Amino acid sequence: MHVKSAAGDAGGAIGAAFVAWRNAGGKCDFVMDDAFWGPSSEADEIAALLADRKEERDAAECSVSIEPNEAKLTEKVAAAIADGKVIGWFQGRAEWGPRALGNRSILGDPRWADMKDILNRKIKRRESFRPFAPSILKRATGEWFEEVDDVPFMMQVFQIREEKREEIPAVTHVDGSGRLQTVSADANPRYHRLMEAFEAKTGVPIVLNTSFNENEPVVNLPVEALNCFLRTKMDLLVLGDTLVERADSGDAGASNTRETEAA
Structure with missing residues (x-):
């Protein structure tokens, strides 16, 4: 069974249209293997937004830098995740459907209990029993989960292997399960590269992935991402190649203790 990324009313409408098209004699050979069909934003749009909001950025003690080298960018962000920082990750085209899949995501370290x-505390302010999801490099699924399948749209729940649960407590639900997203280089090369950089630093091919929002619809445009960043306590915002970083709040100073406890 193949479950699309928008397995609800929106997906049902598209499916009905495909059925009608096929019944009318049309051909339907489209294979949807990623969900990145929404709008994207150009670098000049992001630059103009940040210039226009300079006073707010300065008031929040935020620095701005640009890193056009993707390897250096992903290494820096992976290091920030491993240091316990909360990342707003805004890349490419937005996801179609209810799940954040690595283009409009908030990322964290799954090893921190x-x-x-x-x-x-910083952003979500939601019920403590609600779990956060693991994004995992597709090739590592069998090593960390009891079932092996391609789950690119975060629509299935697998049991995390019992011996691995203590290593990733932040994404392990009370019953030992995780609503995973498998990530491939073909579907999302930059997110995949970030996760590989995180794996190289920590030995864990998984990051915590939750939707980029604060009790509202998932952000779609750069201005919405910046608004969410400024009104929460997110540590780092990555808009394409641009990094907006808050002055160190002190959480990172406690990271080594927390990371050791989580590991």
């Missing part, structure tokens, strides 16, 4: 509390 208190990462759920950190996210809820």
Whole structure:
């Protein structure tokens, strides 16, 4: 069974249209293997937005830098995740459907036992029993989960292997399960590269992935991402190649203790 990324009313409408098209004699050979069909933003649009909001950025003690080298960009962001920072990750075209799949995502370190509390304190403010999801490099699924399948749209729940649960407490639900997203280089090369950089630093091919929002619809445009960043306590915002970084809040100073406890 193949479950599309928008397995609900929106997906049902598209499916009905495909059925009608096929019944009318039309051909339907489209294979949807990623969900990145929404709008994207150009670098000049992002630059203009940040210039226009300079006073707000300065008031929030935020620095701005540009890193056009993708390897250096992903290494820096992976290091920030491993240091316990909360990342707003805004890349490419927005996802179609209800799930954040690595283009409009908030990212964190799954190894931190208190990462759920950190996210809820800084941004989400949601019920403590609600789990956060693991994005995993597709090739590593069998090593970390009891079932092996391609789950690119985060629509299925697998059991995390019992011996691995203590390594990733932030994405392990109370029953030992995780609503995973498998990530391939073909579907999302930059997100895949970020996760590989995180794996190189930590040995864990998984990042915590939750939707880029604060009790509202998932952000779609750069202005919405910046608004969410400025009104929350997110540490780092990555808009394409541009990094907006808050002055160190002190959480990173405690990261080594938390990381050791989580590991």
